[in-house]
Amino acid sequence: MKSWRKAIVGTDATVSEAIAAIESGSIQVALVLDASSRLVGIVTDGDIRRGLLRGMQLSGLATEVMNRSAVSAPATLSREERLHLMRQKSIKQLPLLDGNGQLIGVETFDELIEAPHYPNPVLIMAGGLGERLGALTRERPKPMLNVGGRPLLETIIRNVVQQGFRNIFISVNYRAEMIVEHFGDGSAVGAAIQYVHEAERLGTAGALGLLPQRPELPVVVTNGDILTTINYGALLDFHNGTAAQATMAVREHKVHVPYGVVTASDGYLETIREKPTESWYVSAGIYVVGPTVFDHVERGVRIDMPSVLERVVANKGRVAVYPIREYWLDIGRMEDFEQAHAEFNEVFP
Incomplete structure (x- = not known):
């Protein structure tokens, strides 16, 4: 015990x-x-x-x-x-x-019982260009940049596998051959990997329409440029405990305003808030999508995940929200890449 x-x-x-x-x-x-x-x-x-x-x-x-x-x-x-x-x-x-x-x-x-095992597919979006990282992605896709001595994508896959997920799809486009050559069929990391080839970039959700068949179980979807310690199993359990067709992981984003913020009405002062901190929940690039969500994705048509979720809501479906407290870093800019290097060994011992 x-x-x-x-x-x-x-x-x-x-x-x-x-x-x-x-x-x-x-x-x-x-x-x-x-x-x-x-x-x-x-x-x-x-x-x-x-x-x-x-x-x-x-x-x-x-x-x-x-x-x-x-x-x-x-x-x-x-x-x-x-x-x-x-x-x-x-x-x-x-x-x-x-x-x-x-x-x-x-x-x-x-x-x-034995160690947890989830039959649910995991789809990792790894086809983006990563243009904001400049020369770093000129010869290789962003998910294949080394962080902590191995490709970022490898860290994501290892975390997924360690948490009991084996059925993995990777959407590829830019420099796809580098990803396929590195991971192969996934057996080296304990996974069964299949590749979804985007002939042209289809946005952050278009690859859903390219899966070989419509999944019967909810699919965990994550962007391929995120370092996180999120528990994907807990996220899936949370989704399964709701009546939602999809679940979006979100992260609290805070902005400190270094000035007094003024509100006025009809030209007259109402309030002054001195150096406030504003906060919002923002998309963390990680989702669970149920089988019915695939009704909103056309094969081979570019679409981003926010648009898909908006379609779900417009059709009177529900999208649950799952706040992330765990470590999370979206490597979109050079300063994010440098931060990932500085924190990797502490977060991923």
């Missing part, structure tokens, strides 16, 4: 402390206990992200976002009974209680 004690927080814990407990623990949740060690609720990564979208502050109480109806079980249950209960309830963590209702352990679904 995995160590779970680092995941414990009290009823007075903040959301920030719950995040720290999730990250330092080994069971992917925070356990909220009262003074008598009785389970009050569970806080998941999804609970926190939904709370942040509602405007919840990190200084707020974790009890405001926790699940108060979390499933638990007597510690006397057999392995088979625990596994059956977890499958029945579609849960990955099962708190175990003694006869007095006190928490004495946590069973995890991953421990009860």
